[in-house]
Amino acid sequence: MFGDSGQFHPQQPIQFMEGLLYPIIGSQGPTFSIGALQSDTVSRTTYTFTVDVGAADDSRAMHFLCTGNSSTSMLFSSGTIAGVSLGNSIDLQVSASYACILSARVPASAGSGNQTLSITLTAAATYLTIFPYRSMMLNSLTPVATMTSSANPGTGTIDVSERGLLLSAARCGNSAPTYTWTGVNEDFDATIGATGRSASGGSYQAGVAEVGRTVTATRSVAGNNYTMVAASFR
Numbered sequence: 001m002f003g004d005s006g007q008f009h010p011q012q013p014i015q016f017m018e019g020l021l022y023p024i025i026g027s028q029g030p031t032f033s034i035g036a037l038q039s040d041t042v043s044r045t046t047y048t049f050t051v052d053v054g055a056a057d058d059s060r061a062m063h064f065l066c067t068g069n070s071s072t073s074m075l076f077s078s079g080t081i082a083g084v085s086l087g088n089s090i091d092l093q094v095s096a097s098y099a100c101i102l103s104a105r106v107p108a109s110a111g112s113g114n115q116t117l118s119i120t121l122t123a124a125a126t127y128l129t130i131f132p133y134r135s136m137m138l139n140s141l142t143p144v145a146t147m148t149s150s151a152n153p154g155t156g157t158i159d160v161s162e163r164g165l166l167l168s169a170a171r172c173g174n175s176a177p178t179y180t181w182t183g184v185n186e187d188f189d190a191t192i193g194a195t196g197r198s199a200s201g202g203s204y205q206a207g208v209a210e211v212g213r214t215v216t217a218t219r220s221v222a223g224n225n226y227t228m229v230a231a232s233f234r
Helices: none
Strands: 031-034 038-040 044-052 060-069 076-081 087-094 097-105 114-136 145-149 154-160 165-172 179-182 185-192 197-205 210-219 227-233
Touching: 031 197, 038 044, 060 076, 060 165, 060 197, 076 097, 087 145, 087 227, 097 165, 097 227, 114 165, 114 185, 114 197, 145 154, 154 165, 154 227, 165 210, 179 185, 179 197, 197 210
Parallel strands: none
Antiparallel strands: 031 114, 038 114, 044 114, 060 097, 060 114, 076 114, 087 097, 145 227, 154 210, 165 197, 165 227, 179 210, 185 197
16 A cells, blocks of 8 residues: 555455456555556557456546557547546647647446546547556545656656655556656556557555656657646545
C-alpha cells in the first residue's frame, strides 16, 4: 500500500482484470486498484475493450490512461464504460501522438465484472492503448489539478490533495523507448506495434496535501512527438 511516504508496498493479490493484481490502498479516504494494459494496433475511429470493473458499488469509478497515434488531428470524442459516459479530464496531441485521461462514476446498477469499454475518436487512430484504474470513494471526478508537457523529458508540477489520486500517461511517436518516472510509481511501459510506438504511465496517492509535486517521464532514447498528461483527483 501507499504509506505517508508515498512508497508502494504490495499486499496480497486480488482478482481485478486478467490475472492477479495488487491493490493500492490508502489508510483513509479514497482507495484505488490497478488494472492491466490493453492495446489495439488496427486503425479505427471507435475502439472497444473488455474491462473488469470489479464488484458493484455506488462509490466506484473507473479511470483510463488512453494513448494513441494518428496522422491527422485526433481527439477524444465520446465513450462509455458499462454504458456510463466517460468524461475527458485532460488531453494533449503533439503531432502524431495523443494522450488523455478518461473517467466515469460506475454505479452498482451498471453491473460488475467484465464490461464493455467503448472509445470514439474524432479521427482514426493507430496503436491505441488503455490502462485502467478502479477507485472507490472519490469525492469528485472533476480534477483537482491537471498538467501537460510536450518536452523531452516530459515534466511539470501538479497539486495533489490529501489522500488524493494522481495519474499520468506519456506517449512517444517512435524509437521504442522505455520510460523512467519520478513523482509517480510506474505502472506500465510498453512498445505498441511493429513500428515501435511507446506508451507508459503511473500513479501516486498522497499521504498529505502537496503543492507543486513534480512529475517527470524520461525516455531512454531520443524520439519525437512527446506527449504527457497528468490529473489529480480527490
